[in-house]
Amino acid sequence: MRQLGASQARLLRAWSQGVAGDRRATSVPAVLERCLAVQAQDLRAAALGIRARGCGLTEADVHQALGAERTLVRGWFMRGTLYLVPAGDAGRLRELLAPRLLRRSERRYRELRLGPDELALGERVITEALADGPLTRDELAARMTEAGLDASGQVPFHLVRRSALLGTACFGPVREDGSATYVLARDWLPASAGPSGADAVGELLRRYLAAHGPATTADFATWSGLGLPAVRSAWERLLKGGELEPCRVGGVDQYALPADAPRCEEPTGDVRLLPAYDNYLVGYADRRLSVEPEHEHLVRPGGGQISPTVVVDGLVRGVWRRDRARGAVVEPFDGGLPGAGAEARDAEALDVEALGVEALGAEALDAELSDVCRFLAA
Template sequence: MERRTADRLLRAHAQAIGGRAREKTVAGALERVVAVQAQDLGAAALGLRARVDGLTAEDVRRATDSERTAVRGWFMRGTLQLVPAADARWLLGLLGPVQLALGARRLRELGLDEALCDRASRLIVKAVDGEGPLTRSELTERLTTLGVESTGQSAFHLIRRAALSGLICHGAQRDGEATFVLLDDWLPAAAPPPFSGEAAEVELARRYRSAHGPSDAADFAHWSGLRATVCKRAWAAAGEPRWENAEEIPRGDVRLLPAFDNYLVGYRRRELSVPAVHERRVWPGGGIIRATVMVDGRAVGTWSGGRNGSGPVVEPFAGEEPPEAVSTEQIEAGIARESADLARFYNASHTVSTPGLQPPGFVTGH
């Protein structure tokens, strides 16, 4: 088997999006993949659906809002992620200072000096402590009492700063909008974090390797947002993981991955997951990463919709051959299964969008 094909199969299997790999719970999936991209919480839920057998939207809501086994916050690269609650504190301890340092310049550009930032953090803590969970707009309103503008990015960056400092975190949703709570109330600290300093760096490198398949220190740096020198040292200390035999990984596994899925942002280079000629279909610009149809870890098209009982609308990559040893019929059958699973996930009646599920663009070449 070609090395690139083997690496792709191993990556997809490690990410639980290929080789028939699926976890049983939200907690299990997050433990396996370290984190799920969560700029869009709905997309994060779909990312978990693709990795967890029989998951429902309500299961995700319960994990984040009542069981508190998953926490949304700014972690790797300073972007919003869902991580296991058990990892939230040590990840913040490792990544928070890095992102605070990187964000200091932006705060100054917004005219927010250190004194004002500290006053804002105290006000945010006091407001959440006294009034209970508050939304971003409610916290913005409180911050205007310090002279912070109600429009623009100032309030957002002050709220994010408080979260990166370990003072607040995302709590339960209210009417579909995220709220913020005190971290110590939402996730009481029963003991010191299990990892800190260099031990935390090595642990994160170890987990990244296990979750992302064949990769290197540059991939780890791209994904984590840590300095290259830190990543090289941690990578060397993390040890080699044991991989499955790529030849034994089942083929023809189709998954509908959501927009911003971490499989597409977890590596420095993209060519294993998306053919270079179709890259702009997935990354059109403006920070957008489109939802993709993945077959054994390789994109063969994009998709949209899937809510309210209507089948997903698939737009295949014209002229693109299916991955090796996979037929067009297998892909179409896999999309049909995923479409039905989306309906089940949303607890909706299921109808198939025939034009989307049987596109003319797949060329078998076999």
């Protein structure tokens, strides 16, 4: 079994995610093909996550891919959370994940007094309304009210979400004012064809490990939201078939896909500014490889929040925030990053040397900050 040190395993993970090793894609679809999915409760944070994995990409490029190009789509996928995924994968992911999510939603429907008749009416209203073209949730709620449904509170959200999980509707283009719209999935998404059942779980596991490996069974189960029995079964099939490479990281058994191309295994001083709830942090049950325990409370300050982070060679070295006057403001751990003063610069150099990097040039951080500021202003 291959033995990996923490730094080496972290670099392999960050390389797989496209956030280390100077690995950047040149288009929005290429980013998503590489990292599989980007968490997207906040669409602007998702766009920043794509920017961090790309070269020269802007928020407008993301909206173009969601709209005119139709190369990616936003939807409720892993764990019922909103993600951006390649449009060609959306149908297969929905077919695999939606049945479990719909079962989990039944209690909420009852709480909202959405019985079989109300659910059927809501689905019919949404289908007929979207035949006229893209509509926002508020516009769909107005149609529901006209049809005699109580569209107050969370009812429109759950009816639209249910329609998406059933495969009737999906997110469409983003309007100029930033409003999300919905469209008929049959008119918007490419036809899905691919494995189903247990084979679909295995395919998702392959895609997960390609974008996140090395990782554990618990990491995949937590990220995907699939039940452990299905996850373990798929894992065992791939392992027996020789499709997984076992490795040991800090006494823990982990797995990756056998390397079919050179990967970055040496630190390069690669700096990335990742948005809140970035997949590099939420894609694992255990984040100790990417966040040192003493900094966990700064990355996760409470209330389920995950802060925007500064990552150097896959290790979180600080957090950042957007200031209207100053743009991206970095708040580094342990004394600062290069350019923050001689004392802070020396402390940062020592920390970097401890990770095996001889030096981290201030130019790398300055370039990343400039890129973020340009992206936010675009």
